[in-house]
Amino acid sequence: MGTRVAVIGAGISGAACAATLRRAGIDVAVFERGRTEGGRMASPTIGQRRVDLGASYFTASDDEFLAQVRSWRDDGLARPWTDTFDVISPDGRSTTTGPMRWAADDGLRSLVRALDPQAKAGNQITDLRDLDQDAVVLAMPDPQAARLAPDAFDWVDYEPVITVAAAWDTRAWDLDTAAFVNGDPDVTMIADDGSRRGDDAPVLVAHSTGELATRHLSAPDDAIAPVVATLRRLLDIGREPVVTYAHRWTFAKPTTTHGDEPFGLATSTGRLLGVCGDSWCPSGPPRTEAAWLSGHRLGAALADELG
Numbered sequence: 001m002g003t004r005v006a007v008i009g010a011g012i013s014g015a016a017c018a019a020t021l022r023r024a025g026i027d028v029a030v031f032e033r034g035r036t037e038g039g040r041m042a043s044p045t046i047g048q049r050r051v052d053l054g055a056s057y058f059t060a061s062d063d064e065f066l067a068q069v070r071s072w073r074d075d076g077l078a079r080p081w082t083d084t085f086d087v088i089s090p091d092g093r094s095t096t097t098g099p100m101r102w103a104a105d106d107g108l109r110s111l112v113r114a115l116d117p118q119a120k121a122g123n124q125i126t127d128l129r130d131l132d133q134d135a136v137v138l139a140m141p142d143p144q145a146a147r148l149a150p151d152a153f154d155w156v157d158y159e160p161v162i163t164v165a166a167a168w169d170t171r172a173w174d175l176d177t178a179a180f181v182n183g184d185p186d187v188t189m190i191a192d193d194g195s196r197r198g199d200d201a202p203v204l205v206a207h208s209t210g211e212l213a214t215r216h217l218s219a220p221d222d223a224i225a226p227v228v229a230t231l232r233r234l235l236d237i238g239r240e241p242v243v244t245y246a247h248r249w250t251f252a253k254p255t256t257t258h259g260d261e262p263f264g265l266a267t268s269t270g271r272l273l274g275v276c277g278d279s280w281c282p283s284g285p286p287r288t289e290a291a292w293l294s295g296h297r298l299g300a301a302l303a304d305e306l307g
């Protein structure tokens with residue numbers, strides 16, 4: 001039998017790691033506790049239509065990730081969305097132009113699925129001793145990895161976000177793409193999901209502040225009313241939405257990072273234990289690109305060690 005690796009977590013970092021290991025000829029088993037792959041690039045069906053509930057978009061600057069993005073684009077999966085967002089502040093509204101933000105017509109989760117179509121969901125790992133592979137990869141937020149290997153690394157903390165999706169019968173707001181919201185106690189970001197998904201559906205997705213999420217973590221539906229009220233106030237929407245949905249991200253974003261390290265790799269109970277994810281981001285913010293790079297680079301390093 002050849003070399004075997006268990007990758008726990010089928011978000012973008014785990015999928016990138018698995019794909020790189022498979023290309024190196026290694027036998028990979030992916031374990032994902034959720035009902036589908038994607039992790040924080042989630043695009044569940046709400047009211048018969050996919051909605052991006054996690055990452056709003058992604059950016060790309062690293063050459064290796066740019067090559068991956070071009071491949072998604074050439075396969076018709078990802079497309080450039082916009083480089084311009086609104087900014088809503090207590091002082092008023094303006095726009096800001098930055099890097100190209102990319103979106104996926106079928107939802108960002110489709111990109112994770114395309115990376116590693118073999119991932120099987122619905123498999124939670126609770127004890128690493130249940131695995132007999134030659135090496136194990138933890139591809140998940142640090143607090144979740146810490147439950148499986150408490151002493152293996154210096155884990156970092158994550159903060160929560162509650163995402164609220166709201167659908168109207170018709171488009172009733174003046175927002176072309178998305179808005180960064182500054183200085184609001186409840187909402188940090190509003191995205192027009194119909195704009196980014198390319199079907200013009202009248203659906204907005206709002207990400208809460210950490211404070212609002214912390215207050216409503218045990219009952220996320222209670223965040224719907226204040227977030228919808230904020231959406232209606234900020235965008236001057238006269239009507240209540242016809243569908244609303246709240247999703248709790250207990251570990252949405254790291255509050256600090258692992259500095260210059262692109263991934264973690266150690267020997268634990270006689271075998272290699274790797275860790276990747278968005279908290280391992282030496283050259284950029286803890287976002288989608290960093291998570292992909294961390295998983296891909298860990299996969300390449302493990303393939304070297306095991307090859």
Ligand SMILES: Cc1cc2nc3c(=O)[nH]c(=O)nc-3n(C[C@H](O)[C@H](O)[C@H](O)COP(=O)(O)OP(=O)(O)OC[C@H]3O[C@@H](n4cnc5c(N)ncnc54)[C@H](O)[C@@H]3O)c2cc1C
Pocket residue numbers: 008009010011012013014031032033034037038039040041053054055056057058059123124125126139140141144161163207249251252253276277278279286287288289291
């Ligand atoms: C609300 C929000 C908005 C964001 N906005 C943006 C944005 O606009 N742009 C951007 O680039 N990034 C954004 N991000 C960040 C981006 O989504 C993440 O950086 C990226 O998806 C992280 O991928 P990952 O693979 O490291 O982790 P995850 O996507 O969290 O994947 C980890 C996976 O491991 C699984 N898992 C955990 N424990 C176990 C276990 N014991 N057994 C089996 N499976 C397990 C989980 O179910 C999950 O699927 C946002 C994130 C959130 C939450």
